Amino acid sequence: MKITVLTQFPEIFAPVMGSSILGRASDAGLIDVRAVNIRDYSADRHRKTDDTPFGGGAGMVMTPQPAFDALRSLGAEGKRVLYMSPRGRMLDYSLAEELAAEEEFFILCGHYEGVDQRIIDAWNMEEVSIGDYVLTGGELAAMVLVDCVSRLIPGVLGSPESLSEESIYSGLLEYPQYTKPRNYEGLEVPEVLTNGNHKLIHLWQLRESLILTKKRRPDMFAEYVRTHNNLTKDEKKVLDDVLSLED
Numbered sequence: 001m002k003i004t005v006l007t008q009f010p011e012i013f014a015p016v017m018g019s020s021i022l023g024r025a026s027d028a029g030l031i032d033v034r035a036v037n038i039r040d041y042s043a044d045r046h047r048k049t050d051d052t053p054f055g056g057g058a059g060m061v062m063t064p065q066p067a068f069d070a071l072r073s074l075g076a077e078g079k080r081v082l083y084m085s086p087r088g089r090m091l092d093y094s095l096a097e098e099l100a101a102e103e104e105f106f107i108l109c110g111h112y113e114g115v116d117q118r119i120i121d122a123w124n125m126e127e128v129s130i131g132d133y134v135l136t137g138g139e140l141a142a143m144v145l146v147d148c149v150s151r152l153i154p155g156v157l158g159s160p161e162s163l164s165e166e167s168i169y170s171g172l173l174e175y176p177q178y179t180k181p182r183n184y185e186g187l188e189v190p191e192v193l194t195n196g197n198h199k200l201i202h203l204w205q206l207r208e209s210l211i212l213t214k215k216r217r218p219d220m221f222a223e224y225v226r227t228h229n230n231l232t233k234d235e236k237k238v239l240d241d242v243l244s245l246e247d
C-alpha cells in the first residue's frame with residue numbers, strides 16, 4: 001500500500017515510520033509511506049504556503065497553489081485524498097478497514113488555522129478527524145491513521161489472530177492480560193490462566209471482556225448481544241450470567 005502525505009513538516013514522520021512495527025512493515029515493502037514537503041511546490045520566492053484569512057481572524061491558512069501543484073505532480077487526480085480535520089468523519093475501525101483495502105491514497109495535513117476551502121472542494125477530499133479536540137497540525141492525526149490502517153494489512157502484525165481477538169475489532173474490549181512472573185510482590189496472576197485448561201481460559205477471558213465492555217461501553221455491549229447469535233452453550237451461559245449481573 002502506498003500512502004503519500006502532504007505536509008509542511010515531513011521530518012515529523014521519519015521516526016514514527018522508521019521504528020518498530022511500521023519500520024519493519026516498510027522494510028518488508030508492505031507499506032510505502034512518503035511524507036512530501038508541500039513547501040517544495042510553492043511558487044513563492046520564500047517557499048510560503050500560508051497566508052492570512054479573507055474575512056479576518058487569527059492565524060494562517062494554507063494557500064491553494066502549493067497544494068494543487070503538489071497533488072497534480074504526485075498523480076493524485078482521481079485518487080482518494082483525505083484531509084485530516086476536526087470537522088471530519090470520525091476515524092474508527094470501519095474506516096480503517098476500508099482504507100486498508102486501498103492500494104493507494106493521499107493525506108493532506110493542515111497546520112495553523114487550516115487550509116483554503118477550494119483545496120478541499122476541488123480535490124474532492126474526505127475530511128477525517130481523530131477525535132473531538134483540536135491539534136496544532138494534521139501530522140499527528142495522519143500518523144494515527146497510517147498506524148491503525150497499517151496494522152490491518154496482512155503480514156504487518158506477527159499473527160493475524162492478534163487482530164480478531166483485540167479490543168474493538170472483536171466487538172468487545174479486551175480482557176486483562178498478564179505475563180511472568182506469576183507472583184510479583186504478592187500480586188498474583190488469576191489462577192485459571194496458569195492451569196493450562198484452554199476451554200476454561202477462553203470462558204474466563206470472555207467473561208472479563210463482557211463485564212468490562214458492559215461497564216465501559218454499554219453501546220458496544222448492546223451491539224454484541226444483538227449480533228452474536230452463534231455462541232456455544234458455554235459461552236451463552238457466560239453471557240447470560242453477565243447480563244444478570246447488577247451494574
Ligand code: SAH
Pocket residue numbers: 083084085086087108109110111112113114115128129130131132133134135136137138139141
Ligand atoms: N481552524 C480549524 C482547526 C485547525 S487545526 C477548525 O476550527 O476546524 C490545524 C490542523 O490540524 C488542521 O488543518 C487539521 O489538519 C489538523 N487537525 C486538528 N485537529 C484535528 C483532529 N481532531 N483530527 C484530525 N486533524 C486535526
